[in-house]
Amino acid sequence: MNQSSHQDQHPPGLNERAISDIIRCLLRETLSVLRHRSSLDFPIETWEDKQSLTEAPLGLDSLELMTAAGHVNRLFALDETGLEDYLLKRRTLQDWTNLVTQALGAGGNGQIGTSGLRFMSSGSTGRPTEHAHSWQHLWREVDHLAASLEGRKRIICTVPRHHVYGCLFGALLPQRLGIPCLVEHDAERALSGGLLPGDMIIAFPLRWQYILASTSQFPTDIEGVTSTGPIDSNTWKGLTHLGLSRLWEIYGATETAGIGMRHSPEDPFSLFPWWKREGETLLDRHTTTGEEKKYTLPDRLEWFGISEWLFLPRGRKDGAIQVGGINVSPDHVAAKIAQHPSVTEAVVRPDRQGRLKAFIVSRQAQIDEDQFMEWIRQTLPAVERPTSIRTGPALPRNSMGKLEDWH
Numbered sequence: 001m002n003q004s005s006h007q008d009q010h011p012p013g014l015n016e017r018a019i020s021d022i023i024r025c026l027l028r029e030t031l032s033v034l035r036h037r038s039s040l041d042f043p044i045e046t047w048e049d050k051q052s053l054t055e056a057p058l059g060l061d062s063l064e065l066m067t068a069a070g071h072v073n074r075l076f077a078l079d080e081t082g083l084e085d086y087l088l089k090r091r092t093l094q095d096w097t098n099l100v101t102q103a104l105g106a107g108g109n110g111q112i113g114t115s116g117l118r119f120m121s122s123g124s125t126g127r128p129t130e131h132a133h134s135w136q137h138l139w140r141e142v143d144h145l146a147a148s149l150e151g152r153k154r155i156i157c158t159v160p161r162h163h164v165y166g167c168l169f170g171a172l173l174p175q176r177l178g179i180p181c182l183v184e185h186d187a188e189r190a191l192s193g194g195l196l197p198g199d200m201i202i203a204f205p206l207r208w209q210y211i212l213a214s215t216s217q218f219p220t221d222i223e224g225v226t227s228t229g230p231i232d233s234n235t236w237k238g239l240t241h242l243g244l245s246r247l248w249e250i251y252g253a254t255e256t257a258g259i260g261m262r263h264s265p266e267d268p269f270s271l272f273p274w275w276k277r278e279g280e281t282l283l284d285r286h287t288t289t290g291e292e293k294k295y296t297l298p299d300r301l302e303w304f305g306i307s308e309w310l311f312l313p314r315g316r317k318d319g320a321i322q323v324g325g326i327n328v329s330p331d332h333v334a335a336k337i338a339q340h341p342s343v344t345e346a347v348v349r350p351d352r353q354g355r356l357k358a359f360i361v362s363r364q365a366q367i368d369e370d371q372f373m374e375w376i377r378q379t380l381p382a383v384e385r386p387t388s389i390r391t392g393p394a395l396p397r398n399s400m401g402k403l404e405d406w407h
Helices: 003-008 017-032 060-076 084-088 093-101 135-146 164-177 184-194 205-214 233-241 330-337 369-379
Strands: 116-120 130-134 154-157 197-205 223-228 246-253 259-264 270-271 275-278 281-284 295-297 297-305 310-316 321-323 324-328 343-350 356-362 386-392
Touching: 017 060, 017 093, 017 164, 017 275, 060 084, 060 093, 084 246, 116 135, 116 164, 130 135, 135 164, 135 259, 154 164, 154 184, 164 197, 164 246, 164 259, 184 205, 197 205, 205 223, 205 233, 233 246, 246 310, 270 275, 324 330, 330 343, 330 356
Parallel strands: 154 197, 197 223, 223 246, 356 386
Antiparallel strands: 116 130, 246 259, 259 270, 270 310, 275 281, 281 295, 297 310, 321 324, 343 356
16 A cells, blocks of 8 residues: 555554553553663563563552552543543553553544544653643654665564554554564574675664664665664764664654654755744644644754755754753752752753763762762663762862763
């Protein structure tokens, strides 16, 4: 079926395989946050469909179950169907998959349906916020990309599918192309010597650095996609040198989904055709109601050409940086660290390895480093945890009294 015929009919929802995978990803993140544990402690590929949510190895208590059910309800917009209450009554992974499949109208009758999906921002620059995307808008982007990807045979997805980037490329795109999507251990095995011609790798910049360092040569006809933050030009060139046929860099945000793309680190991004610049905002010109929807972007963009459809991001307006593909505010993290009873002041900066470092002023002459790092692990999510911490009697400042960097 060609692209135009897809768009002429009511857009489909998600198939059962994708729904099950997304629920697992969402549960993993929920438990990781609630239990202050690494996401690596929750191997979702080992969870059986018949797995009870309240029994080992998951073992959700009543509060965790309500939180997880709330997250599933929010993401899949189950409250639009009246089926959300059944999440607390049906307590296996397959039950939840069946319930969402029914709600999305993906079970064959197409009679229920929802308006779309609701994704949450990371919250690392402040309070997490919810952003709704209609099925029409999600499939619009997928259809636009799929038109150039008919030669792909498998998708190797290394990003979580319950966020907008992972959902678009690890759930909707393989469904549209009719090709398998490898995730979790299957994806890792493919990247460890199992890539085949026609594969497309979905990753974020930090993961691409790892792929570059651990790959000697790509097979022929391997493409890749990167998003969530800027990728270093040396990483891009290194991947090309090892035989990566083409890399797609997608610029976007949780609020907007994809905004533009490019295929070379020397080129600007090209706006997707449904966007139009209006001053410091973007207009979505093709909404389902026919009305234009306006978005204020968190980044500063430099525009090129009279037509103003070519652009380059020039940094966040709020000072946020990228850590592991997630926007993180150093000031926000410093404020959290300053809440420790032994800390009077703190400043946080990016280090050279793409993580964070912190300088703290302690109330005592010395601070118990082991206890402090344990507090960091219990209090901050992984992307916000400084990997190195310096202490001193005062924050580092230059001769003008301004904060300066430290080594």
